Amino acid sequence: QVQLVESGGGSVQAGGSLLLSCAASGRTFSTYAMGWFRQAPGKEREFVAAISRIGGNTYYADSVKGRFTISKDNAYNTGYLEMNSLKPEDTAVYYCAARRGFTAAVIAYEYDSWGQGTQVTVSS
Numbered sequence: 001q002v003q004l005v006e007s008g009g010g011s012v013q014a015g016g017s018l019l020l021s022c023a024a025s026g027r028t029f030s031t032y033a034m035g036w037f038r039q040a041p042g043k044e045r046e047f048v049a050a051i052s053r054i055g056g057n058t059y060y061a062d063s064v065k066g067r068f069t070i071s072k073d074n075a076y077n078t079g080y081l082e083m084n085s086l087k088p089e090d091t092a093v094y095y096c097a098a099r100r101g102f103t104a105a106v107i108a109y110e111y112d113s114w115g116q117g118t119q120v121t122v123s124s
Helices: none
Strands: 003-007 010-013 018-025 032-039 046-051 058-060 068-073 078-083 092-100 118-123
Touching: 003 092, 018 032, 018 092, 018 118, 032 068, 032 078, 046 068, 046 078, 058 068, 078 092
Parallel strands: 010 118
Antiparallel strands: 003 018, 018 078, 032 046, 032 092, 046 058, 068 078, 092 118
């Protein structure tokens, strides 16, 4: 398995931006597809975005499409989630996840490695 560590969370006002990073170690990140999920208090973990192993395909939840961008730099073993035009409803703990294989996935159980999460709080 690959070990994942998220960073970049914080507090921001509505309309602001944040860049989340996901640093991978332990295995070659280029052999993994990656996803971002989030979990708000009292809610289930939900899919946010996913990217294929070499970054050719990306997928987004409808709620973030056009505002968030997922990317993956295999040379630096790091994945990113750029979040713009943030809304209070984006407040959650954000998790990055990795799965062996080429294709991305939108379902949490298809991922075998998870980070510890980073808090994102958006105030109105």
